Amino acid sequence: MGTGGHRSWWKHGVIYQIYPRSFQDANGDGVGDLAGIRERLDHLQWLGVDGLWISPCFPSPMADFGYDVADYCDIDPLFGDLSEMDRLLEEAHARDLRVLLDLVPNHSSDQHPWFAESRGDRNHPRRDWYVWRDPAADGGPPNNWLSIFGGPAWEWDEATGQYYLHSFLKEQPDLDWRNPELVAAMHDVVRFWFDRGVDGFRIDVIHRIAKDPELRSNPVLDPSRGYGGQRHIHDENHPDVHERLRGLRRIADAYPERVLVGEVYLMDPAEVATYYGKGDELHQAFNFSLMQTPFDAARMRDEIERFHALVPPEGWPNQVLSSHDARRHASRYDHPLLGEARARLLALLLLTVRGTPFLYYGEELGLRNVEIPEDRLRDPLAWTLHPAASRDGERTPMPWSAEPGAGFSPAEPWLPLGPDASTRNVAVQREDPASLLHWYRTLLAFRRATPALEGGAQQSLPAPAEVYVYERRLGTERVIVALNFADEGRELDLGAGAVLAGLRSDPSGALPTRLSELRLAPCEGVVLRVGS
Ligand code: GLC
Numbered sequence: 001m002g003t004g005g006h007r008s009w010w011k012h013g014v015i016y017q018i019y020p021r022s023f024q025d026a027n028g029d030g031v032g033d034l035a036g037i038r039e040r041l042d043h044l045q046w047l048g049v050d051g052l053w054i055s056p057c058f059p060s061p062m063a064d065f066g067y068d069v070a071d072y073c074d075i076d077p078l079f080g081d082l083s084e085m086d087r088l089l090e091e092a093h094a095r096d097l098r099v100l101l102d103l104v105p106n107h108s109s110d111q112h113p114w115f116a117e118s119r120g121d122r123n124h125p126r127r128d129w130y131v132w133r134d135p136a137a138d139g140g141p142p143n144n145w146l147s148i149f150g151g152p153a154w155e156w157d158e159a160t161g162q163y164y165l166h167s168f169l170k171e172q173p174d175l176d177w178r179n180p181e182l183v184a185a186m187h188d189v190v191r192f193w194f195d196r197g198v199d200g201f202r203i204d205v206i207h208r209i210a211k212d213p214e215l216r217s218n219p220v221l222d223p224s225r226g227y228g229g230q231r232h233i234h235d236e237n238h239p240d241v242h243e244r245l246r247g248l249r250r251i252a253d254a255y256p257e258r259v260l261v262g263e264v265y266l267m268d269p270a271e272v273a274t275y276y277g278k279g280d281e282l283h284q285a286f287n288f289s290l291m292q293t294p295f296d297a298a299r300m301r302d303e304i305e306r307f308h309a310l311v312p313p314e315g316w317p318n319q320v321l322s323s324h325d326a327r328r329h330a331s332r333y334d335h336p337l338l339g340e341a342r343a344r345l346l347a348l349l350l351l352t353v354r355g356t357p358f359l360y361y362g363e364e365l366g367l368r369n370v371e372i373p374e375d376r377l378r379d380p381l382a383w384t385l386h387p388a389a390s391r392d393g394e395r396t397p398m399p400w401s402a403e404p405g406a407g408f409s410p411a412e413p414w415l416p417l418g419p420d421a422s423t424r425n426v427a428v429q430r431e432d433p434a435s436l437l438h439w440y441r442t443l444l445a446f447r448r449a450t451p452a453l454e455g456g457a458q459q460s461l462p463a464p465a466e467v468y469v470y471e472r473r474l475g476t477e478r479v480i481v482a483l484n485f486a487d488e489g490r491e492l493d494l495g496a497g498a499v500l501a502g503l504r505s506d507p508s509g510a511l512p513t514r515l516s517e518l519r520l521a522p523c524e525g526v527v528l529r530v531g532s
Contacts, residue, residue, distance in 0.1 A: 009098055010200065010259040010283060011316045012454035013050025014351070014444060016359045017202075019324045020057045020079055021065065022397045023361055025409035032397070032408070034080035038088045040400075041095055043426060047364060047437075048444035051098035053202045053261075055324055057085075061111045063171035064380060065395075066102075067204060068109035072189040082196075089197045098199035100261065105186055106208045107172040114185075115173050122160050129182040130173050131165035132157075133215065144217040145235045146227045150384035153235070167208055167235070169380060177209045177244050190251050200252070200259035206275065206282070207264045210240035237266055242274070245281040252283075259283045261318065269307050279314025284356060287318055291326050295333045295342065297468040297485040301460055304353055308458065317355030321346060322363050328394045331369040338487055340366060341523035344439050344505040345483055348525040351443045352481045354458040354472065362398050364440040365429055369393035370418040378415060399425035434507035443527075446503055450529060452477040464490055467520070481527045484520035492518040502528035 007013075024036025034057060044052060056066030057079040066076070075081050092099050108115055117126040133142040133154075141154035141163055147170075154163040155170040165174045175182055190201070212234035222229035245262075252258040262282040264272045275285040289303040304319075311317045321329040330343045343366045350357045372392045374382075382390035392415055399421035400407030406421040418424070429437035447453045456474035463469040466486035472479040478497075484490045494515040502511050504526045512518050515530060 007451075007454065009050050009257065010261075011356060013098075014048075014357045014359065014447070015051045015053055015098075015100065015261075016044055016047075016049040016361065017053045017055070017323060018361050019055050019395050021414060022395055022408075024398065024400070025411070025413070028410050029078075030409050030411035031078055031414045033078065034075065034084045034088050038084075038091055041091055041097065044097060045095045047441050048448065049097070049359065051100060051199065052092070053100035053358070054102065056102045056104060061109055061171065063109065063169055065378070067104055068107070068111075068169065068172045069104050070109040070111045071113075072108075072186075073192045086196065093197065099197075100200045100202050100259070101193055101198050102204060103190065103201040104204040105175065105177070106205045107166065107168060107174045110171045110173055114175075118173075119157060119160065119164070122162070125181075128176055128179045129185075131176045131211075131215075132160075132162045133165070134162055143215050143234075144220065144230070145215075146230065147384075148227055149381060150226070167205070169384070174208070178213065178240075183244065183247065187247065187251055190248060194251070194255045194258055199257065200261065200283075203248075203260060203262045203282075205265060206245065206262040207237045207241060207266055208235075209244055210238035211235050212238055213240075237271060242277060242281060245275065246277065249277075249280050249282075261286065270310055273307070273310035273312070273315075276312050276315035278312065282315075284316055284318040286320060286358075287355065288320065288326075290319065290321055291323075291329075291332075295485060297463070297466050297483065300349070300485070301468045301470075305460060308354060318358060319350055319353055319355045320358040320360075321350055322360035322394065323358075324360070324395055325391055326394065328360070328363065328367055328369050330363065330366045331393075334368065335487070335523075338523045340436065341505070341521075343436055345485070345523050345525045347436070347440055347443060348481065348503075348505050348527060349468075349483055351440075351447050352453050352472065352479070352527050353470070354456070359440075360394075364437050365399070365424055365426065366436045367396075367399075367424065368418065368420075370396040370416060372396075372416060376416060401425055401427040439505065439507070442503060446527065450477070450479060451475075452479045452529075453527075461494070464492065466490070467492065469494065478530050479527060480515065480530055481525065482518060482520060483525040484523060487522045489522060490520045492520065494518060497530040497532055500529045500531050502526055 021032045023032045024040045025032050026035035058069045059071040059074050059076045060066045060068050117124050118130045141152050145153040147153045149168045216234045218230040218234050252260050260282050261284045264275045264285045266272050272285050275282045287307045293299050293303050333342050370393050377390050379390040379392045396415045397408040397413045402422040406417050429435035452472045452474035456472040459471050461469040467484050469482045497515045506521050506524045
């Protein structure tokens with residue numbers, strides 16, 4: 001696995017997120033699995049990414065589809081077994097692809113043996129691996145904390161006469177990182193996977209592994225808004241989280257080239273950036289700000305500049321447009337006429353802006369969210385919150401071909417395929433050089449061949465309304481990216497300088513020869529390597 005000179009895979013490469021239930025079903029049960037991922041490594045290699053992150057594939061009752069782990073050191077039989085994971089690691093590494101797993105440290109499943117012991121006996125040594133408290137004076141929950149997935153964050157346990165804390169479902173009890181034995185056990189989990197050759201972790205809701213030790217109630221701003229009506233000053237983002245993160249980082253640093261990427265789901269990017277520490281906490285904190293930004297050049301520029309300014313010099317930003325928790329961006333930014341042009345423009349943004357891009361499986365096809373009939377909804381949020389809160393629409397199977405089952409599975413898939421699966425799929429788009437799939441591949445290759453895009457500094461340049469222009473620079477290499485967010489054409493004069501090479505997102509457009517005469521079609525963008 002060469003990393004070659006300046007190139008560090010997690011900084012300069014591109015990572016592809018796989019939701020394992022939905023990528024490829026190798027054993028014909030309608031649910032994706034590890035053998036399926038292994039069979040499809042060709043696709044990832046052909047596309048040109050550097051690594052993959054697999055959402056949880058550990059034994060789980062699947063109350064939250066794997067984010068409720070019942071054994072941190074094994075594989076759920078639905079997905080395969082440990083030897084299948086070993087094969088996947090081996091074959092991925094042979095293709096120079098790194099593998100990130102998903103660490104879920106804030107909570108386990110209520111079916112984890114640790115919780116069974118903790119729940120079974122108030123005096124069990126593992127009782128305090130979870131957060132148990134006596135009722136308040138009125139017999140109700142110990143404080144006013146609410147679950148992110150609806151209802152109170154406390155569940156009454158009749159048998160032992162106490163409440164336990166759960167930030168998410170009641171089937172996901174929160175682990176107590178104030179207990180040193182629990183911390184040691186989680187460190188062993190991390191070492192277990194590093195020793196097997198895993199290259200890093202995406203860490204789930206890391207900002208919740210420390211809460212107020214006194215369990216004080218949150219201030220309530222608007223009781224009618226439930227979770228959203230509280231100021232979450234006591235149930236997340238406690239300063240003690242950083243010491244725990246440093247503990248995890250010390251383990252990662254004891255192995256070569258391992259990486260920790262954290263989900264810090266806080267609305268304030270300045271707080272998110274503190275999770276980089278002094279280069280001794282996360283390697284990357286997910287920057288979710290683009291997921292909340294409208295299709296608007298100035299707003300996108302402001303968000304990107306803001307996050308870049310906040311990431312400390314030892315840190316490295318990342319960029320993401322879609323995930324298993326958010327509406328797919330091709331749907332978010334869809335447009336009756338310019339939907340495809342917009343998807344091409346955003347791919348150009350994501351793959352040229354400073355920071356490690358995370359792609360979400362299927363975005364390279366322009367996959368939209370799929371409308372799921374109510375009787376086929378699977379995400380628990382559909383019941384605990386509202387059917388509209390379900391995340392199933394962004395978790396549907398990957399369409400590979402026009403065959404029945406879209407080449408994903410010969411069986412009825414666990415979630416329905418999109419209505420356009422027979423036309424919007426990998427096989428069809430591979431045949432068409434003008435497809436979005438080819439555009440992603442071309443951009444990935446251009447990025448890899450252009451060190452300024454992978455690792456260079458970034459600066460915004462003046463631009464007309466609704467256009468975002470930036471420069472990436474490394475040594476003498478200079479690259480200009482111009483993105484037209486308007487639904488009409490734009491003329492640009494980017495000054496002197498010759499165009500040496502480049503790409504434009506409109507497949508029919510020819511490259512300009514001079515920076516001073518650039519014309520962009522509606523929702524079109526260019527990336528240009530320029531000389532003086
Ligand atoms: C994270 C995951 C999400 C999961 C939640 C609880 O936000 O991304 O899918 O439901 O944590 O583990």
